[in-house]
Amino acid sequence: xxxxxxxxxHAAFVQDQDDSPYLRDAERYAxxxxxxxxKEFFTFALGWEPExxxxxxxxxxxxxxxxxxxxxxxxxxxxxxxxxxxxxAPGISLHREMALLADAGxxxxxxxxxxxxxxxxxxxxxxxxGRIAAGHEADxxxxxxxxxxxxxHARDAHAVVLDGRYLDRDTLAALRGDVLDPAVSSAALQAxxx
Numbered sequence: 001x002x003x004x005x006x007x008x009x010h011a012a013f014v015q016d017q018d019d020s021p022y023l024r025d026a027e028r029y030a031x032x033x034x035x036x037x038x039k040e041f042f043t044f045a046l047g048w049e050p051e052x053x054x055x056x057x058x059x060x061x062x063x064x065x066x067x068x069x070x071x072x073x074x075x076x077x078x079x080x081x082x083x084x085x086x087x088x089a090p091g092i093s094l095h096r097e098m099a100l101l102a103d104a105g106x107x108x109x110x111x112x113x114x115x116x117x118x119x120x121x122x123x124x125x126x127x128x129x130g131r132i133a134a135g136h137e138a139d140x141x142x143x144x145x146x147x148x149x150x151x152x153h154a155r156d157a158h159a160v161v162l163d164g165r166y167l168d169r170d171t172l173a174a175l176r177g178d179v180l181d182p183a184v185s186s187a188a189l190q191a192x193x194x
Contacts, residue, residue, distance in 0.1 A: 001122055003080040004067040006100040011087035012044035013056040021096070022087035029089035038086040064104035071106045078122045079115040095155050108151050138164040 011022040026035050045052070071077060079101075081093040094115070101111050120130025128136055140161040145153030160167045167175075 001076045001078065002070050003078045004070070004101065005080055005082045005097070006063065006067060006104070007093050007097040008044075008082045008085045008088060009063055010060070010096075010100055011085075011093075013053065013060060015043065015045050015053070015087060020087075022089075025089045025092045025096075026087050029092055043086045064100075067101060068105045071110060076118055076122070077106075077110065077114040078119045079111065080119075098151055098154060102151050108148055111151065112147060112154075 011020075014020050014022065026038065030038075045056075048056075079094065079097055081088050081097050083090060083093065098111050098115065101114075102108060117126070117130045120126045120128075123129070129139075130136075132140065138161055141157060142159040142161065143153055144156040144158045147154040157172060158169060160172060
C-alpha cells in the first residue's frame with residue numbers, strides 16, 4: 001500500500017515562488033491561524049536559500065518516477081495529502097494530488113480508484129464506503145463532467161448527496177460561505193442538519 005502525497009513535497013519545492021498556487025489556495029481555504037503559522041514558522045523549507053529550491057525542483061522528476069514505478073508494480077494505492085503539513089489546504093490539495101499523479105504518468109482510472117475504493121478498503125470500511133452499491137452509505141459527489149475524460153472535471157461539483165440528502169450547487173456555495181445573504185446560508189445549514 002502506498003500513498004505518494006506528492007502534493008506535500010511539491011508545495012515545499014515551489015514555496016519560494018511569489019505566484020505559488022499553494023499560497024493562493026492556503027489564503028483562500030486554510031484557517032488564518034494555520035496560514036500565519038506556515039508563513040512565520042512551520043515550513044519544510046525553513047532556512048532554505050534560493051539554490052535549495054532549485055535543487056529540490058531538480059529532484060522532482062525522481063519523485064514522480066517513484067510514484068509511477070509503484071503504480072506500475074501494481075502496488076495498492078490510496079490518495080492523500082498529509083493535510084496538516086504546510087501549504088496543504090483542505091479539499092483543493094486532494095485535487096492537486098490527483099493532478100500531480102496524472103502529470104507523473106499514473107492513469108486516471110487508477111487515481112480515481114485510489115481516492116475511492118482503495119481508500120475505503122485501506123481504512124477497513126470498504127464494506128460501507130467507496131462504492132456505489134446497495135448497502136453502502138449514500139455520500140456521493142455529482143459532477144458536471146466525466147473525470148475519466150478529463151481529471152479536472154473532478155473539481156466540477158454539480159451537487160453532493162450527503163446521508164441521502166441532495167445538496168445542489170447553490171446550497172454548497174452557501175455552506176462554503178460564498179453567499180453573503182444570511183438567510184440563504186441559514187437555509188443551507190438547515191438542508192444538511194438532520
